[in-house]
Amino acid sequence: MDCSSCMVGMEKPFSGTFKNTDSNLFDDELTDNIFENRKYLSTEWRPEKILQRDEEVSQYIDALKPALLNQNPTNIFVYGKTGVGKTAVSKKIIADLAAKGAELEINVTTAYLNLEDRTSTYQATVGILNALLPADRQIPESGYSQSVINNMLWDRMDEIGGVIYVILDEIDSLDGDDGILYQIPRAVEEGKVTDANPGLIGISNNLKFHKNLRPKVRDSLCEWEIRFSTYNANQLHAILAQRAKKAFEPGVIDDAAISLAAALAARDSGSARQAIRLLKSAGSLADAAGDTNVTESHVESSFEDLQSTEMLEELKDSTRITRNDNIALWSLSMLTEHQNGSWFSTSEVRAIYNQVRSKNGDPIVSQRAVLDHLNDLYMLGFIDKRTLNKGRGGGSFNQYQLDLDVGLILSLYDDPGYTWIPSCVSFDT
Numbered sequence: 405m406d407c408s409s410c411m412v413g414m415e416k417p418f419s420g421t422f423k424n425t426d427s428n429l430f431d432d433e434l435t436d437n438i439f440e441n442r443k444y445l446s447t448e449w450r451p452e453k454i455l456q457r458d459e460e461v462s463q464y465i466d467a468l469k470p471a472l473l474n475q476n477p478t479n480i481f482v483y484g485k486t487g488v489g490k491t492a493v494s495k496k497i498i499a500d501l502a503a504k505g506a507e508l509e510i511n512v513t514t515a516y517l518n519l520e521d522r523t524s525t526y527q528a529t530v531g532i533l534n535a536l537l538p539a540d541r542q543i544p545e546s547g548y549s550q551s552v553i554n555n556m557l558w559d560r561m562d563e564i565g566g567v568i569y570v571i572l573d574e575i576d577s578l579d580g581d582d583g584i585l586y587q588i589p590r591a592v593e594e595g596k597v598t599d600a601n602p603g604l605i606g607i608s609n610n611l612k613f614h615k616n617l618r619p620k621v622r623d624s625l626c627e628w629e630i631r632f633s634t635y636n637a638n639q640l641h642a643i644l645a646q647r648a649k650k651a652f653e654p655g656v657i658d659d660a661a662i663s664l665a666a667a668l669a670a671r672d673s674g675s676a677r678q679a680i681r682l683l684k685s686a687g688s689l690a691d692a693a694g695d696t697n698v699t700e701s702h703v704e705s706s707f708e709d710l711q712s713t714e715m716l717e718e719l720k721d722s723t724r725i726t727r728n729d730n731i732a733l734w735s736l737s738m739l740t741e742h743q744n745g746s747w748f749s750t751s752e753v754r755a756i757y758n759q760v761r762s763k764n765g766d767p768i769v770s771q772r773a774v775l776d777h778l779n780d781l782y783m784l785g786f787i788d789k790r791t792l793n794k795g796r797g798g799g800s801f802n803q804y805q806l807d808l809d810v811g812l813i814l815s816l817y818d819d820p821g822y823t824w825i826p827s828c829v830s831f832d833t
């Protein structure tokens with residue numbers, strides 16, 4: 405079999421431009437005509453002023469007020485889709501709570517912890533304890549039993565005393581054991597603490613999380629629920645305008661571009677995170693092209709790019725995509741890259757697919773099996789499908805086309821983790 409496409413040693417052509425002159429190579433690169441300061445378009449940057457969440461903020465204040473009036477703290481459950489301001493609002497409001505407590509000389513302590521990378525109750529407990537301990541008394545991440553760690557937490561809480569609000573962000577990451585969500589709200593009742601009065605704020609990106617909690621956990625945690633809804637285009641416009649003013653050089657971006665970014669993000673997700681990313685990548689696109697303004701067309705292209713990137717991330721992370729689905733997608737991508745046209749039949753995909761299988765020592769498979777994988781990919785939105793009639797003989801057959809940029813998909817498969825990718829395939833069928 406001859407190899408019509410060899411992957412080994414294939415190098416990407418250099419796509420940048422640079423002039424090798426006597427001057428310093430960085431000279432032309434260090435002026436930025438688009439951005440005044442990109443930091444304001446980073447989702448890490450948190451604005452002083454929270455916009456467009458008055459209703460949520462006012463519910464939050466009502467729930468937190470008792471803590472400043474020497475009453476028992478209310479346990480609060482905050483939920484809503486990603487990017488709708490749950491973390492930003494929560495951080496701002498607990499900072500204000502602590503500051504007001506200090507001003508009124510009321511003992512209120514807050515400890516914030518994101519559970520994204522602390523998915524077990526043990527890791528969460530150590531994290532909370534360390535958040536409540538000074539820097540010189542931090543404890544190691546492992547080495548204690550759960551009950552010892554729990555006792556250390558209760559002791560530390562008593563040592564601090566007063567209202568102690570523990571804020572657990574992304575609690576939907578907790579794997580299985582949700583004991584911590586019950587123990588903190590019930591610590592006084594169960595005699596775990598005497599001088600402290602702990603309260604819990606749980607924040608979830610998963611809208612159904614609390615519905616699946618055990619009733620006793622749900623009753624403790626969800627004393628007060630605050631739902632964050634997605635943003636509409638007007639709200640996103642306000643959030644973007646606040647950042648654009650600081651992030652871009654004066655006059656570089658016009659209102660039409662901001663409005664379009666807000667409208668696209670509102671329609672797609674209602675997420676401020678997505679809207680901010682979109683505006684930033686539109687700016688970067690204009691900058692890379694050497695343009696002097698950020699226009700609607702930069703926003704439009706960035707939106708398409710971002711959607712592809714998001715799909716790629718999904719493709720990479722999805723547990724729903726099997727190794728064989730990946731082989732089918734890679735096969736279709738190779739056809740798209742190396743053959744004419746963009747629509748390919750099941751049997752054309754199968755020819756490549758079975759070469760991959762053979763080279764990995766796996767038995768070759770029927771048309772039906774390949775069809776199933778192509779249908780999976782179609783259902784997940786990675787490829788398009790069309791059905792054509794066979795002509796006079798009757799019957800019909802399917803063809804498939806990538807729904808993502810072929811270069812983008814193949815770049816995904818550059819990852820050495822895809823060990824099944826052969827060094828070359830033949831397109832002679």
Ligand SMILES: Nc1ncnc2c1ncn2[C@@H]1O[C@H](COP(=O)(O)OP(=O)(O)O)[C@@H](O)[C@H]1O
Nearest residue numbers: 447450454455486487488489490491492676677
């Ligand atoms: N109402 C708002 N006003 C200003 N910035 C916001 C607002 N809501 C969200 N953001 C910004 O959008 C990004 C995502 O918000 P975040 O609070 O992390 O969302 P969530 O926690 O719901 O996923 C952050 O950079 C945040 O600063």
Ligand SMILES: [Mg+2]
Nearest residue numbers: 490491492573
């Ligand atoms: Mg968050």
